[in-house]
Each structure stands twice: as structure tokens, then as C-alpha cells.
Amino acid sequence: MGIHPVFRQFLHADSGAFAYLLADTVTGAAVLVDPVLGDVPLYHRAMRENRLRLERVVETHLHDDHVSGAWVLHVGTGAPIAAGSRAGIEVAQHRLEDGETLAFGGESLQAISTPGHTAGCMSFLWRDRVFTGDTMLIGGCGSAEPPQGHAGRLFDSLTRHLMTLPDETLVCPGHATGRRRVSCIGEERLLNPCLAGKSRDEFIAGVRAALRVAPVARDIHLTVNARGGDPEGARPVGPPHELARADYH
């Protein structure tokens, strides 16, 4: 494990999506989590400045609120795309299962299956922090709208797989909910209004579509992002909700 790893958070202004650059400075091996197409030049610049080599592109889930930069980064660098095996990301070369480890240099990310926002959501644990995608947000959680989402599964993922991490674990969400950039598990356990003091039934009754976007834009994003954000390669792939529906039966 390198002594001073690189950690950068990028906020995509138009969508409010967060992307993350992590790297082992000893070997220069880097990972991008949830890159956004429009910010790809920023990522390249940050990697150049830090003399890094992109080894993996990681998607927490199939995004519906922005276009992914995964495919463009893969084509530009050769770095394989990794995502949950149920994420519906067709171009992912590495389809992850719960508990799998992704190594980069002397570092590693651990995949934690956290379905509910979508059927294939994964969170990733790295050192003292967890990348929660849209499963856990700061003071909130992602939408759980059927057919892609499932509120009961989202509650189970939050309470069994994320809230059980140590209190001091930093929460690095996939989407901004205000001005804050980072939280921690202990704070979310105490203060997150979606979760604090809520039973499973109360959570299901109260969960709202926090990240709802215009349906048309959303469908375009889902179709394009199934191809890693490659608009040229995008084609109708069958609705992702088919996957979710099959999953939840």
C-alpha cells in the first residue's frame, strides 16, 4: 500500500454527479469511479499532472442522470470497465460479484453489492472510505422507483451492508445533495432523515424519488450508458427494467 495515495473528487456541475480518481502513487496505477463523459478531459489532466496510468474504470451502477465517460476512457487508455454483474452495463469487461476485490498497484477496492436504487448497484470500499453511488447520499438516499428500483432492497443494502461499516468510515456519494462533499457512516446513521429511527416499513413508505429526472432524458441516459456512455455504439438494448423485474421476482 502506498503511503500517499491520490484521492480526487470531481463534481460534474450540470448533473451534480461525483466522480473519483484514486491512485497508488508508488506504481502510478489509477482508478476512476463513475466518470462523466463531459469531464473526461479533467480526468486526463489530473492523471497527467500526477503521472498516473488508468488501470480500471469502475461504475457503481447504470446511471440515468448523466452520460458516462467509461467507454471513452476505455478506448483512450485500454483500461477495462468494471461494474456489478447485474448492472446492465453491456460493455463491462469485468462483471463483479459481492466481495470481489479490484487491485490497482498496491491498492485495492472491495465491491459490496448494494441493490435497491437499481438492481445492480455496487458500493466500493477503499481504505477508510466507501463509494456509495446513489445508494447512500449525504442526508439522503437514491430513488427506488420501480421497475429499476426496489425500496425494500435499498433499505436492506443501507442497513445491512453500509450502516454496519465502522462509524468513522467516510461516505463518498455518487451524487451531490447539497454543498457537502463527504460524510461518514456514524453521521448518516444518526442524522440521515431517510434512515434514522426508521423501520423497514416506514422507510419503504417514505422513500421518495430523490433523483428523478425527465423521463425522456433518463431513458436516453440508460440506453447510452448501457454502452458505457458511447453514443456511437448506443442502440436499444431492451429496457434495463427487464433486468430489475426479473431480479425482484
Ligand SMILES: [Fe+2]
Ligand atoms: Fe443513479
